[in-house]
Amino acid sequence: MSATDDRDVLAPDRGTIMSAEMAEQPAVLRRILAEGAPSIRAVAAEIAARNPRFVLLTARGTSDNAALYAKYLIEVLLGKPAGLTSMSTTTAYGAEPDLRDCLVITVSQSGGSPDLVASTEAARKAGAITLAVTNNADSALAAVSEFHIDVLAGPEKALPATKTYTAELLALYLFVEGLRGGDTSPADLLPALARDVLDRRDEVAELAQRYRFAQRLVITSRGYGYPTAREAALKIMETSYIPAQPFSGADLLHGPLAMVDNVSPVIAVVPDGKGGDALQPVLERLRGRGADLMVIGNADQVGRASAGFVLPEGVAEEVQPILEIIPLQLLAYEVTMARGLDPDAPRALAKVTETR
Template sequence: MSAALPGESCERAGGIMSAEVAEQSAVLRRILRDGTPGIREVAAAIAAREPRFVLLTARGTSDHAALYAKYLLEIRCGLPCGLASMSTTTAYGAKPDLTDVLVIGVSQWGGSPDLVASTWAAREAGATTLAVTNNPDSALTAVAEFHIDVLAGPERALPATKSYTASLLSLYLFAEALGGRDGAAAGDLPDLAQRVLARTGEVRALASRYRFAERMVIISRGYGYPTAKEAALKLMETCYIPALSYSGADLLHGPLAMVDNISPVIAIVPEGKGGEALQAVLARLRARGADLFVVGSQAEVEAASAGFVLPTDGVPEELQPILQILPLQLLAHEVAIARGQDPDAPRTMAKTPETD
């Protein structure tokens, strides 16, 4: 069974996911052109309130986008951030004082009952609330004070792809505007994304290497860590491969013992401080004879067993996650096809789960 290419019939297995992955360059361009003014307006209104802390709420793929926003807001804006445990309010009835706190709910569809309930509870507790969704008519949008539409367009495949990168770029532009910057560094992303997505054949060849994998480990550090978590989720939900994601630092605190020369390790190696911090981990993995697949620079790929070279020369480290996930989305799609599965319709998945 071969993968459906962009432009082929979506009746073939994986055709819808493949088509939506291929749309991402256009989606990024749309956000930069049409979404930036509204994002700046929202950021200005929130900045005027001078929030002292940020809480991010999300689940699944959106949780990884929220983790990316945590890195952005702490590093770029100097705002302490936390990832909220929604059950503290929805199940346990906690009533924290959220005065001067910004609560950001990130969700593709914005319909998860616990996310909606926790956002409403946060607003009643004094928080400034912001919904970041791909659905301006959602329940989450209705209960939040502010909204950012990530403009990804309808996403029909069950695995989220274009809504994830759209959320990353929208959150980047929001953080930049909140910090008084224009986000102009993102201007080249659509063209760079198109270059990556044009290399589907390269990823398809790599996928044959991993079609029989029984387990994978995905690691990164810094801004790349959310990419590791999202890549693991994509492999699990489309290929049914147990995929464990770790910060490189955490891998050394015990889990390194499970690494051998059979189960592949995927390392997302950013160009910047995150990549520098990962070097000691990569050395340990090579010493153990790991089957190491690297997403990163030419030099990093050449030092690994296999990999995908990213066009990130001159791209700020904080923007690289938008490119890093693209070959890994393609890999999940191609491995699923190679294993005889349909990535458009993963078993047990629903588009609007009870907890999003």
């Protein structure tokens, strides 16, 4: 009996939890729009009245990629400077920055990581407006923050985060639009479109066969798509253990492109809009090097690649990441299953990390 067959016998239900939680995403998105949006807008209005001059975002892992997405939203839609914090400067080094008139947003699925709690406490002590975005209203992080947004994803049991990630993205989008009193109608179609993407699972399962024996992957994008590339790489690494390296398209051209050849698989997330336009020179270089290129994007971009997944059209660029990640979550799942592993319980991972 092969090792793969042995795993199948030992774990006949492997992957069922992650699979079920990915399938919940349309319902979660619908819940946020119907039940969460009013309270998110109310929190945004209170914070907007205090007119923070800049924003810092704090997170780990998957939530760090959601925070990066929020950074793009804040800088593009609000015109405010935004940055990702280095928590160790306060939790390990004891730094005491002046955070008056600063909004500190801490994003965490569990809200239980001690370093996130300590960092948020330090930020509030330093004069910051503090906002926790979590999937647990009763968490320690929510308790120490001045404001809280519940992403309403429900319990997530699989170690790889899926539904909490897209829930965080939508909650952060609604919050940022709320800060400027903007129109959130571009999000209204997301639940139905997410269901349409999930219903094309067989397409992803076929694509997954390309990467079953891959030794490494490169994932690239620009603009709003870059957090998607980072999250996709994380999902693939933590489930299938394939080294997946995410690069901004601009960074890929500054040296790492040299490691790409005709046997090095590359996945490109190509948004419709300015991010996708900025990625075109990178795609030309990749095609010129004969790269095995898979594109997540529109039909034209997919048609010019070795393979790909066509995303729904007519979606505003700032909310496309909520759909872009779903076929890549499915890809991570299908590759992992094809390799005889269990995506529900990757080795050496835990839901709540304890770092300083």
